[in-house]
Amino acid sequence: MSAATESTFKSLHSQYHGMVFTLCRGFMKGDSDLAHDLAQDVFINVWNALPGYRAEASYKTWIYRITVNTCLLQIRKAKNKVNVPLEAAILKTESNTGNEQIEKEQALYQAIGQLDELERIIIMMVLEEVEYEEIARIIGITENNLRVKIHRTRSKLKTLIENGKGIR
Numbered sequence: 319m320s321a322a323t324e325s326t327f328k329s330l331h332s333q334y335h336g337m338v339f340t341l342c343r344g345f346m347k348g349d350s351d352l353a354h355d356l357a358q359d360v361f362i363n364v365w366n367a368l369p370g371y372r373a374e375a376s377y378k379t380w381i382y383r384i385t386v387n388t389c390l391l392q393i394r395k396a397k398n399k400v401n402v403p404l405e406a407a408i409l410k411t412e413s414n415t416g417n418e419q420i421e422k423e424q425a426l427y428q429a430i431g432q433l434d435e436l437e438r439i440i441i442m443m444v445l446e447e448v449e450y451e452e453i454a455r456i457i458g459i460t461e462n463n464l465r466v467k468i469h470r471t472r473s474k475l476k477t478l479i480e481n482g483k484g485i486r
Contacts, residue, residue: 327365334381335361337446341382344442345389348427360388379456382448386439393435429478437471444468 338360343353363384371380430438436457443453454464 323368327368330364330368330377330381331361334378337378338381338385340446341385341442342389344427344430344445345393345438347431348424356389356392359392360385363388375455376452378448379452382443382456390435425479426475429475432478433471433474437467437474440464440467441471441475 335357339353339357342356342360343350346352346356360381364381367384371377375383430441433441440453440457443456448456450461450464450468454461457464459467
């Protein structure tokens with residue numbers, strides 16, 4: 319690769335790593351270790367795809383798409399694996415929480431993990447404060463439809479958290 323491509327990659331990594339990690343963490347139901355691994359996979363995919371970047375979308379939108387696709391692929395792979403028993407997951411969550419803020423954050427990410435894929439994508443972009451116009455463009459729906467989906471997803475999250483179903 320050229321020095322310009324390497325420089326572009328370094329700039330993209332430094333600018334978007336936080337966004338990618340947060341999105342990955344949402345898809346991985348708050349599991350930071352898995353999110354770190356997945357973020358690395360995303361940037362490997364970015365590196366490999368960079369020479370073919372056609373500038374049809376902004377770098378941010380392009381990286382979002384790569385992140386979402388990488389996360390969805392991971393979720394599909396994980397469905398084929400054996401799941402950890404519920405009691406072990408609860409004990410892990412309880413042992414890792416040291417204060418109320420961490421517990422709330424964990425409950426939020428776990429509730430997000432119970433949403434369907436499109437709802438997860440949308441709510442994670444909202445949490446990243448991506449403009450609605452850009453989210454609508456990424457998802458391929460109208461901005462009005464997006465607003466309805468965001469409202470419904472927020473209500474669903476609130477219900478999951480209030481009923482204690484955010485923690486799986």
